[in-house]
Amino acid sequence: MNSFIFILGRLVEFYKSKYINALQSGLFEEKVVRARQILKDCTACPRRCHVNRLQDEIGECRTGYHPVISSFFPHFGEEAPLVGNHGSGTIFIAGCNLRCLFCQNYDTSHLLEGRTTEITQFSNMMLKLQKMGCHNINIVTPSHIVPQLIEALKYAAEDGLTIPLVYNSSGYDSLESLRLLDGLVDIYMPDFKFFHNKRAARYTAVPDYATIARKAIREMHRQVGDLVIKGGIARRGLLIRHLVMPGMLEDSKQIFEFIVKEISPDTYLNIMPQYRPTGEARFYKEISNALPYSDFRKALELAYTSGLQRLDKNF
Ligand code: SF4
Numbered sequence: 001m002n003s004f005i006f007i008l009g010r011l012v013e014f015y016k017s018k019y020i021n022a023l024q025s026g027l028f029e030e031k032v033v034r035a036r037q038i039l040k041d042c043t044a045c046p047r048r049c050h051v052n053r054l055q056d057e058i059g060e061c062r063t064g065y066h067p068v069i070s071s072f073f074p075h076f077g078e079e080a081p082l083v084g085n086h087g088s089g090t091i092f093i094a095g096c097n098l099r100c101l102f103c104q105n106y107d108t109s110h111l112l113e114g115r116t117t118e119i120t121q122f123s124n125m126m127l128k129l130q131k132m133g134c135h136n137i138n139i140v141t142p143s144h145i146v147p148q149l150i151e152a153l154k155y156a157a158e159d160g161l162t163i164p165l166v167y168n169s170s171g172y173d174s175l176e177s178l179r180l181l182d183g184l185v186d187i188y189m190p191d192f193k194f195f196h197n198k199r200a201a202r203y204t205a206v207p208d209y210a211t212i213a214r215k216a217i218r219e220m221h222r223q224v225g226d227l228v229i230k231g232g233i234a235r236r237g238l239l240i241r242h243l244v245m246p247g248m249l250e251d252s253k254q255i256f257e258f259i260v261k262e263i264s265p266d267t268y269l270n271i272m273p274q275y276r277p278t279g280e281a282r283f284y285k286e287i288s289n290a291l292p293y294s295d296f297r298k299a300l301e302l303a304y305t306s307g308l309q310r311l312d313k314n315f
Helices: 002-015 018-025 027-040 118-131 141-157 175-181 197-203 209-224 248-263 293-306
Strands: 068-075 088-093 139-140 165-168 228-230 233-243 268-272
Touching: 018 027, 018 141, 018 268, 027 175, 068 118, 088 118, 088 293, 118 139, 118 141, 118 209, 141 175, 197 209, 209 233, 233 248, 248 268, 248 293, 268 293
Parallel strands: 088 139, 139 165, 233 268
Antiparallel strands: 068 088, 228 233
């Protein structure tokens, strides 16, 4: 009987979203204090602008204290284990610290289309999505608003939010912010775009994407482990996305090998075929056409050959 209660307890613990523990243990309070300190001399992301965002000073992400949110809705186009029957409760944050010139959400990421939003409105969006039946709260492009996300999550948890939190980023995340998120995020879903800084620097606004993303993804995996799916729905863990780029299969190969050796061969990976030349990509000849389907097939083969078996079948 005692062991039955023990196992039941462990199961209940497992299914509880991580931030519920933070709420019950009082951990949120110190995280919110630290988050506000970070904003005062902003080092929320690796760009380390040192502006006072509590006073609405603007750094590279061009976002002051209040996040700009472009939309929120149950999303049925995400990976199947996030979507289930009722959708992934997606909140699109405008602005970006990485700014890929080929971004497929250019209006949102580069042009900041969206509404400046109070933190309490941000938390209310989470609660509305839960009420709609969504399986999770999926924050898209959060790297530059981690402190505000922590504050909004605290209010939402106090008001009854219980579903898993998905952190859906470019991978250009600071270790300091990720450590602040430790114990709050259930599912990390980073992109892993380029394996080499030089190539990344040509197509993004930063010189060190690959170095930062490798460290960030290691830290994410340390916190949540491999993706755990129960009843078809993702509960906890790491899900990596990789967009295959024209003429860059060598980068894809090195990314897959890195994941196997340094993260885990059981990593859940979504290899995405949908590259097309949006944003400013038409000015760069080598990426000015859509990805040939043969390149995508080749990328899948490379992933299997490197030892990855948990590939998303959304293609
Ligand atoms: S979050 Fe924005 S202001 Fe802060 S360091 Fe990053 S780019 Fe700069």
